[in-house]
Amino acid sequence: EVQLLESGGGLVQPGGSLRVSCAASGFTFTSYAMTWVRQAPGKGLDWVSALSGSGDNTYYADSVEGRFTISRDNSKNTLYLQMNSLRAEDTAVYYCARARKNPSGWYRINDYWGQGTLVTVSS
Amino acid sequence: AIQLTQSPSSLSASVGDRVTITCRANQGISSALAWYQQKPGKTPKLLIYDASSLESGVPSRFSGSGSGTDFTLTISSLQPEDFATYYCQQFNSYPLTFGPGTKVDIK
Numbered sequence: 001e002v003q004l005l006e007s008g009g010g011l012v013q014p015g016g017s018l019r020v021s022c023a024a025s026g027f028t029f030t031s032y033a034m035t036w037v038r039q040a041p042g043k044g045l046d047w048v049s050a051l052s053g054s055g056d057n058t059y060y061a062d063s064v065e066g067r068f069t070i071s072r073d074n075s076k077n078t079l080y081l082q083m084n085s086l087r088a089e090d091t092a093v094y095y096c097a098r099a100r101k102n103p104s105g106w107y108r109i110n111d112y113w114g115q116g117t118l119v120t121v122s123s
Numbered sequence: 124a125i126q127l128t129q130s131p132s133s134l135s136a137s138v139g140d141r142v143t144i145t146c147r148a149n150q151g152i153s154s155a156l157a158w159y160q161q162k163p164g165k166t167p168k169l170l171i172y173d174a175s176s177l178e179s180g181v182p183s184r185f186s187g188s189g190s191g192t193d194f195t196l197t198i199s200s201l202q203p204e205d206f207a208t209y210y211c212q213q214f215n216s217y218p219l220t221f222g223p224g225t226k227v228d229i230k
Contacts, residue, residue: 045159045167045210045221059217062124095166102173108214109157111178113166
């Protein structure tokens with residue numbers, strides 16, 4: 001059974017840093033790209049970042065480029081999101097999602113999602 | 124970044140109704156579109172990928188169509204468990220983007 005378990009959320013002051021993690025199990029971690037998607041309270045889904053299975057290729061939303069860093073430790077089956085220079089508008093539930101391949105060979109189909117971890121940026 | 128719009132933003136429907144939700148991209152994305160369902164307090168669930176491919180385990184009353192810039196999600200006969208918010212997502216190019224969502228509630 002595929003499982004994704006996020007952790008590391010919490011309250012942080014504006015300008016601060018936080019690292020959230022996603023522990024994966026039930027599948028061959030290195031065979032899939034991974035994604036972070038966030039959702040502010042009462043709002044819609046907001047794609048944040050993605051990382052290839054090897055960790056060689058990273059992608060970011062314009063709103064987090066230069067502030068957030070996605071990474072993975074394939075020996076621990078864990079995905080990370082390091083968030084720096086946090087702003088109030090970064091307050092959201094952060095979901096990790098597995099990205100599988102479609103027939104075109106793109107690892108961009110988010111088929112399994114974790115339950116999310118809440119990050120609150122406030123003074 | 125590619126922008127997606129959805130219409131309507133919300134709708135009220137009855138059990139058994141046929142429901143259609145539209146997603147429009149501001150530039151062509153071929154068939155690189157997915158649809159997700161999200162119920163309150165729950166995680167998103169993949170329904171459709173590649174614009175019209177039904178995800179395994181998803182009821183056949185859900186269907187998707189379209190290519191280029193205009194896409195639709197259709198629920199042929201709305202069931203009580205279908206009341207939720209639906210999001211489209213383009214995966215043609217990074218950064219990937221979601222539509223703003225369409226909330227389907229009970230009339």
